[in-house]
Amino acid sequence: MKILAKLILLLCVSEIALSATIYVPDNYATIQDAIAAAVNGDEIIVRPGTYLENIGFMGKAITVRSELGPDVTTIYGMSRNHSVVVFQNGEGLDSILDGFLIMNGWKSGVRCLDSSPTIRNNWIYKCEGQIGGGIACTNSSALIQDNLITRCEGVPTSDGGGGIGCSHSSVTITGCRIYDNSDNDNYATGGGIYGYESNMVIENNVISENGCYADDAYDGHSWGGGIYVRGGTSSLIKGNEISFNTVWSRAGGADGGGICLFNTNATVDDNDIFGNRGGSHGGGVSCFGDHGEITTAAVTNNRIYYNTTNWGGGLSCYFAIGTVSGNFIGNNEAYYNGGGIECILSSSTTSSMTFVNNIVFGNRADYGGGLYFKGDPVLTNNTLFDNTGSQEGGGIWCRPRAPTYITNTILWNNGSAQGAEIFLDQNGDDPELTFCNVRDGWTGTGNIDAAPAWADPAGGDFHLNWDSPCKDAGDPNAPGLPAMDAECDPRIAGAGVDMGADEFFPHLYCRGDVVPGQTVNFHVVGEPGQSVKIALGAKVIDPPFPTAHGDLLIWPIVARWPIGTVPGSGIRILPTTVPLGWSSGEEYPFQAQVGVWGNPDTLLTNLFTLSVE
Numbered sequence: 001m002k003i004l005a006k007l008i009l010l011l012c013v014s015e016i017a018l019s020a021t022i023y024v025p026d027n028y029a030t031i032q033d034a035i036a037a038a039v040n041g042d043e044i045i046v047r048p049g050t051y052l053e054n055i056g057f058m059g060k061a062i063t064v065r066s067e068l069g070p071d072v073t074t075i076y077g078m079s080r081n082h083s084v085v086v087f088q089n090g091e092g093l094d095s096i097l098d099g100f101l102i103m104n105g106w107k108s109g110v111r112c113l114d115s116s117p118t119i120r121n122n123w124i125y126k127c128e129g130q131i132g133g134g135i136a137c138t139n140s141s142a143l144i145q146d147n148l149i150t151r152c153e154g155v156p157t158s159d160g161g162g163g164i165g166c167s168h169s170s171v172t173i174t175g176c177r178i179y180d181n182s183d184n185d186n187y188a189t190g191g192g193i194y195g196y197e198s199n200m201v202i203e204n205n206v207i208s209e210n211g212c213y214a215d216d217a218y219d220g221h222s223w224g225g226g227i228y229v230r231g232g233t234s235s236l237i238k239g240n241e242i243s244f245n246t247v248w249s250r251a252g253g254a255d256g257g258g259i260c261l262f263n264t265n266a267t268v269d270d271n272d273i274f275g276n277r278g279g280s281h282g283g284g285v286s287c288f289g290d291h292g293e294i295t296t297a298a299v300t301n302n303r304i305y306y307n308t309t310n311w312g313g314g315l316s317c318y319f320a321i322g323t324v325s326g327n328f329i330g331n332n333e334a335y336y337n338g339g340g341i342e343c344i345l346s347s348s349t350t351s352s353m354t355f356v357n358n359i360v361f362g363n364r365a366d367y368g369g370g371l372y373f374k375g376d377p378v379l380t381n382n383t384l385f386d387n388t389g390s391q392e393g394g395g396i397w398c399r400p401r402a403p404t405y406i407t408n409t410i411l412w413n414n415g416s417a418q419g420a421e422i423f424l425d426q427n428g429d430d431p432e433l434t435f436c437n438v439r440d441g442w443t444g445t446g447n448i449d450a451a452p453a454w455a456d457p458a459g460g461d462f463h464l465n466w467d468s469p470c471k472d473a474g475d476p477n478a479p480g481l482p483a484m485d486a487e488c489d490p491r492i493a494g495a496g497v498d499m500g501a502d503e504f505f506p507h508l509y510c511r512g513d514v515v516p517g518q519t520v521n522f523h524v525v526g527e528p529g530q531s532v533k534i535a536l537g538a539k540v541i542d543p544p545f546p547t548a549h550g551d552l553l554i555w556p557i558v559a560r561w562p563i564g565t566v567p568g569s570g571i572r573i574l575p576t577t578v579p580l581g582w583s584s585g586e587e588y589p590f591q592a593q594v595g596v597w598g599n600p601d602t603l604l605t606n607l608f609t610l611s612v613e
Helices: 003-016 031-038
Strands: 023-024 043-046 047-053 063-066 071-076 085-087 096-098 102-103 110-113 118-120 124-126 135-138 143-145 148-150 164-169 173-174 178-181 183-185 187-189 193-196 201-203 206-208 211-214 222-225 227-232 235-238 241-243 246-249 253-255 259-262 265-269 272-274 285-287 295-300 303-306 308-311 315-318 322-324 328-330 333-337 341-344 355-356 359-361 362-369 371-375 378-380 381-384 388-392 397-399 405-407 410-412 413-420 420-424 432-434 455-456 461-464 507-511 519-525 531-539 538-545 552-556 558-567 572-575 587-592 608-610
Touching: 023 031, 031 043, 031 063, 124 507, 183 187, 187 211, 211 253, 253 405, 259 265, 259 295, 285 295, 285 322, 315 322, 341 355, 397 552, 461 507, 461 519, 507 587, 507 608, 519 531, 531 552, 552 587, 558 572
Parallel strands: 023 043, 043 063, 047 071, 063 096, 071 102, 085 110, 096 118, 102 124, 110 135, 118 143, 124 148, 135 164, 143 173, 148 178, 164 193, 173 201, 178 206, 183 211, 187 222, 193 227, 201 235, 206 241, 211 246, 222 253, 227 259, 235 265, 241 272, 259 285, 265 295, 272 303, 285 315, 295 322, 303 328, 308 333, 315 341, 322 355, 328 359, 333 362, 341 371, 355 378, 359 381, 362 388, 371 397, 378 405, 381 410, 388 413, 397 420, 405 432
Antiparallel strands: 211 222, 246 253, 455 461, 507 519, 519 572, 531 558, 531 587, 538 552, 587 608
16 A cells, blocks of 8 residues: 555656646747647746737646736737637636737637636737627636726627627636627627626626617617626626616617626625616616516615616616615616616516615606606615606605505605605505605604704715614514614614614714825714724734624724714714825725723724725
8 A cells, every 4th residue: 555655646746747837939839839739737838929820728727828918918819710719628727828918809709618717817809709709608617817808799690798708607707807898789788798597706897888789770679788697596796896888779678787687596796886878777787587587686785876777777677576785876867767776576476676775865767766666565774865756756656566565764855746755656556654754754653754864965974863863763573674784784773773774883984085195084983972992903804803892803903093982963073184105906994992992882893994096
């Protein structure tokens, strides 16, 4: 056995020793010649220059990388009807393409078929294809990381995907910039990213200025200017900037300027979705079910603002089920229905949409400035403020299908010619509105009519003051009541549950542009009279350190500042000048202590990270 073990060790050492570094053009004139000569584990380093060739990895677990990056190293495809780079022989994540400018792909820039390579640090420019002009994945599980994909197109009669297209795949797309790509077809889908029967992770990317354009005057339709997902069971779209994407159709059908989820199951979480333009449903996000199928969606913790379309300026849920929670939906516009949100529920579904902890602010439409719905959604602990319906329903326009519950919700300062806060369509049932704060009043158990006393509603700050009439005034048994509020503070923190998206609880946040030399304002929420300290940490602790006053989230402490006591409003404000020595892209984690250490009512707040612009 010892001899066998030594033999195995010698074989492993020999294989490691045999791994080579190959240079192009030093050792081989072309990249493909170098790949043909390479064995598993080899690294091919390509010197600066332009290489006129199409390459394939031949099933090898090798790294092909440029020496000095994509700005000086180009692979320019020379064969029509071919991709510039091909993975089609079962390659895995250890087959790596790294650091090239890839141009002139006729069947996409990079094609993955029955393979799972790593594609990173590349610029993919002016390529086109049937599925994914920039990158195409079929039956693949590729890692697509830190690439720039631009000016790529889905050709006419394509399946979709100007930038990236995926079919029957499980692909991770992270850290990429995907902009100014397009799909041009009678049925155009996924200007930036297209997924069909795929489970995708799309995380921490910038997906901007992409478009879908359907030019057929009679039968054209387009879906998903930024992202289109159809089918699949568990896609995740998280932490992205999705901005200024467009869907357009000469015939009029165009859904999901930023994102379109179509007959799928997906989570859209913690994204910035702004400036997108639709033509039909969902300027920012469209969750769409069709042909007897339903989209199941979780739309959570997003900032959805300044999007436009005809129906559902910020978000459209059309024959969809799931949860919409913790979102800031502001300053969107629909030319017809649902400036902030449109929700149309199928009469055949046994489940519905649940809306909780959302702030719907400053949106505009003809009907339903904040929310337009037909069906039986559940609305719990939402805040609707300063929305406008020029015809009917400033806050909410509704045609309920019993039972419909609206609970613990604030409707204030919305405006319309008819039904400033709520307009009930005569063809619907009356909703059950309870424990809500409605300007000018509304009949129902626990309802009130009193100014909410927010910190700064005109500026978009909807934290409750200590003396707010909405504090402890909600229903603890409300349907769909979440365990946390919109900021992940405990939902029942005092004598009772609060109305609206915010629960009064010790909390640290900051307002203002984080630019060196400029002033930002730290805000600390707490009980009046309690002392406050703010601390800057060297790093975030993961996992956090438990204390008697809550989790300590930063350590070591770099600096701490006593800033006095909480005033009667319940919010202590500390103007602070951003240090000139801080640089763009740097992050600084803070946490506050509300109360004196050792007192039973003292609490540590949440983590707040300042990101320097």
